[in-house]
Amino acid sequence: MAADILSDVLKEVHLSGALFFDVEGCAPWVAEAPPSCAFKALIMPEAQHVINYHVVANGACWVRLLDGDAEPIRLTAGSVVVFPRGEPHVLSSEPGLRAPFDPAVFKAPLPERLEPLMLSRNGDGPGTVRLICGFLGCDVLPFNPLLASLPGMLVITDGYSERDGWLASLIRAAVTEGRAHRDGGHNVLSRLSELIFIEAVRIHAERLPAEARGWLAALRIPHVGRAIALLHDDPARAWTLSSLARAAGVSRTVLAGTFKETLGVPPMSYLASWRMQIAAGLLADTERSLFDIAEAVGYESDASFSRAFRRATGSSPGAWRAQRH
Structure with missing residues (x-):
């Protein structure tokens, strides 16, 4: 029943996805993102709100919210980190690195496939990482009960082992499709972006503690x-x-x-x-x-x-x- 209600909400809030960037970096590297409202007009101007997320295809890195006193979290291969409210954040090869955001990365026209993206302070060290950066548009008004029930930063650290590899299959499909240059690739990547997000939300919902409150908890x-x-x-x-x-x-x-x-x-x-x-x-x-x-x-x-x-x-x-x- 909960899955059906979730599907109903995702349809009514017009969830739509787009996968834009295939990111590779060598330590030391850093990539900083402002609030998604700051670049929404550049990538999804028709959407009320933009959710951004990152998938670690291989390697490892650190992520931290820029607002508040949040501690950095280490992400390894298969990790998915979602920013449901588009919070400003930074990803880096080690904690504490910072770099200004360059809006020029959202060049027009937007790529039809996953484009390689050069990271700020990209070095030549041994620590390499590969990230897939995804964006999803959705409504927030009049009512989006899902967004309000999600944390500012949702982290799934074991995506390659969760659900017998289902999330891993989606991640690998996105990587493969992004580099295949096949007809219809943009549409396939958009659907994969939505599926990765939905699967991350489902895993998060299943792991909520018994005392949790909010819309997702209520469905249980x-x-x-x-x-x-x-x-x-x-x-x-x-x-x-x-x-x-x-x-x-x-x-x-x-x-x-x-x-x-x-x-x-x-x-x-x-x-x-x-x-x-x-x-x-x-x-x-x-x-x-x-x-x-x-x-x-x-x-x-x-x-x-x-x-x-x-x-x-x-x-x-x-x-x-x-x-x-």
Whole structure:
């Protein structure tokens, strides 16, 4: 059930991937990245938000968030590090190295395959590394429950051994496809970028401690996961806390308490936010009338829907549609 809900969210937030860079470095080397919002317009201008991540194809390196007092983490072959909120970070052959970011690496037009990228302070030492740098676009507004549930830096350090090598197969496929120069390679790399990210999220979700909170953790609680699935399956239904609790197989008190404790919002607030995300997608991707969209997400009139949409996004449905088009 959790995987189905995750797929539903990834579809509604318009996850789209692109793999751009095949990076090789010899120690000492360093590569620094600013917040993804600083270069979003250069690589994925149509996306609301850009997630960046790196895969260590072979060798080893260090990664550290630039904000806060985070300690550096050593990455080895098969490691995947994801920055869901596009946090500024630095990768290097040893801890403590810094170098200014050069936006010229995002040259136009963007490459149709994985392009070699020269690293700042690239040396000639024995410590070599090969990285695949990936980028994904997605929505953050009106509602993206997945992003809020992920850490600022998500690290999978044993990707080559996880799931009998499934993640390793995706990484190797990206490396092979990037250097093959075959027709359709850009599209294949985009799909591989999405798959690597999704697999990293699934591994992270499976490893969450029992006391974890947030959207991913909520999917593991049987009655909360059922309730979320019901809301996603039929968002237009006139749900009440009582009817949702009955369908989930628990009392109103149990559902309300567990839902709020785990997700931080009541079930009906979650439903309202999810309805707005669906509506935003329909406004952007279809020509359906305002009344049809309102009805599809459970509103009896386009006027009541418009008021709710403006509260959630700060924009009218018409303005939202015009901007996305």
